[in-house]
Amino acid sequence: MSDVVIIGAGPAGLSAAITCAENGLKVRVIDEFIKPGGRLLGQLHQERNGEWWNGIEEAKALLQKAIELGVRINCGTPVHHLEKENTGWVIHTSNETIETPRVLLATGSAEQPTPIPGWTLPGVMSIGAAQVMTNVHRVKVGSKGIIIGVNILGTAIARELQLAGISISSMVLPPLHTLSRDSGHPEKVFESLLRVSHLAPSPLIRLGSRLMKPNWMKSVGVTFYPKTGVKVWGIPVHIRKAATRIIGQGHVEGVEVVSITAQGEPIEGTETVIPVDFVCIAGGLYPLAELAAVSGCPFHYVKELGGHIPLHNECMETPVDGLFVAGNITGIESAKIAMKQGVVAGYSIVQQTGLKEVNSLRQSAIEDVHSTRNNVTIQFHPNIAEGRRKIQQYWQEFIQVEKSS
Structure with missing residues (x-):
């Protein structure tokens, strides 16, 4: 024994x-x-x-x-x-x-799973699953994908996927609902990103993040967050855009994304479709x-x-x-x-x-x-x-x- x-x-x-x-x-x-x-x-x-x-x-x-x-x-x-x-x-x-x-x-x-319409399609996976498939099993999860969920785990793994030769079109928020909670709220997400700004590859981003420490500056930062996102390792990170559904016939073909207010509410008429062949959901641990x-x-x-x-x-x-x-x-x-x-x-x-x-x-x-x-x-x-x-x-x-x- x-x-x-x-x-x-x-x-x-x-x-x-x-x-x-x-x-x-x-x-x-x-x-x-x-x-x-x-x-x-x-x-x-x-x-x-x-x-x-x-x-x-x-x-x-x-x-x-x-x-x-x-x-x-x-x-x-x-x-x-x-x-x-x-x-x-x-x-x-x-x-x-x-x-x-x-x-x-x-x-x-x-x-932590974050349910999104279409998330049962082949080609949708958790961000951790993509990490294990890529780094442990050496399996390429796709050619071009999108990450739904902007957090430290998703950002770190996005870089790992990129180093493995996989293209990440962008990172966007999940839709704001009971299960997504803070992860779908732009102001909460922006605040969480400021806490890991020291990891940003760009000196300009690190400097700008330090200027955003006061609460009133955080609100300004979310309100005027670039519509094109802020690029990290060339990957556009969006906190004013959210995924509304995953699209495909038998497999992932795209993700519908909508612009959102600083409070996470969708803005009617701003829907667009991003063509991708895989989706990673980063819901946290x-x-x-x-x-x-x-x-x-x-x-x-x-x-x-x-x-x-x-x-x-x-x-x-x-x-x-x-x-x-x-x-x-x-x-x-x-x-x-x-x-x-x-x-x-x-x-x-x-x-x-x-x-x-x-x-x-x-x-x-x-x-x-x-x-x-x-x-x-x-x-x-x-x-x-x-x-x-x-x-x-x-x-x-x-x-x-x-x-x-």
């Missing part, structure tokens, strides 16, 4: 596995995908200093180290249930039932936390972290004995943060076994998470620090109730 089973072989899971194995624990990692690495496998972006972050190489390094330490890794193994027993945990997978005293959930995140839910772990909805979050402390411990979490299941952040959280979770697992005293190492790892968060290039949500503060407040409130009961 393994000392710990880690569900998820992404950056958090592999980093935790390495930390546990380095400290003498018997570790098993399982993942539903065909190979380890998680979302690292599709990532490729340029850092502020000009260096490239290559997720595939990062995954290779983590995997090699884990294997050298004797970590057992099983891919292609979906987990469909998790239950607590007196002796520990029972994990039900598609292949077998696994028993273990401790479980780390490093299940990551999933994409949410924590993939179903297994935490069936485990009995309490949850809180924290908008700043991307959705419903399993209750946990900074040590990556949950209130459920023997259950730990790390990575995007705790809130949507970058792979770098996930890796650091995995180290923290690894030390917490080691500490719980009593095999070693690693409190000081764990505290240093927690500080490393904070430092990395403050300096990370890509941040998916604007108020991560506030979200982290909230979840720790919920944790303290939970502990106080437990003590008094």
Whole structure:
């Protein structure tokens, strides 16, 4: 029997596995995908200093180290249930039932769908699917496409597709409705873009973005946003145009786009059709936390972290004995943060076994998470620090109730 089973072989899971194995624990990692690495496998972006972050190489390094330490890794193994027993945990997978005293959930995140008329046509996919097909499977998703949804994830992957020789005609907003929420509102989208303006390839865009910091200037910026869009890597990015429907007979042939007001309302008579052969929908990410839910772990909805979050402390411990979490299941952040959280979770697992005293190492790892968060290039949500503060407040409130009961 393994000392710990880690569900998820992404950056958090592999980093935790390495930390546990380095400290003498018997570790098993399982993942539903065909190979380890998680979302690292599709990532490729340029850092502020000009260096490239290559997720595939990062995954290779983590995997090699884990294997050298004797970590057992099983891919292609979906987990469909998790239950607590007196002796520990029972994990039900598609292949077998696994028993273990401790479980780390490093299940990551999933994409938030944004429904648009015509989105069931062949050739329509999520932006993450396009990333995996291009960077992992080396499959060209099409010749010319459009991205519906203007956010940091879509912008980063647009560049990756472009580097693979795929033409992106433009990026536009989804239609404004209940499910699209802020992603269909020009002012909200404009504000989110200002937070990542340091990544813009053009010095002029970076300078202009700094001038837009005051709220009144943001309103002016949206009102007078160029009708032709602002080009990023030659790709027109529109926040005053929205897709209304995807057109095609048996496959994608085009997207109908309409001009919109600063509040996201369509302007009648401005409809045009952009001919494309594929469409990527960039709806954002949410924590993939179903297994935490069936485990009995309490949850809180924290908008700043991307959705419903399993209750946990900074040590990556949950209130459920023997259950730990790390990575995007705790809130949507970058792979770098996930890796650091995995180290923290690894030390917490080691500490719980009593095999070693690693409190000081764990505290240093927690500080490393904070430092990395403050300096990370890509941040998916604007108020991560506030979200982290909230979840720790919920944790303290939970502990106080437990003590008094």
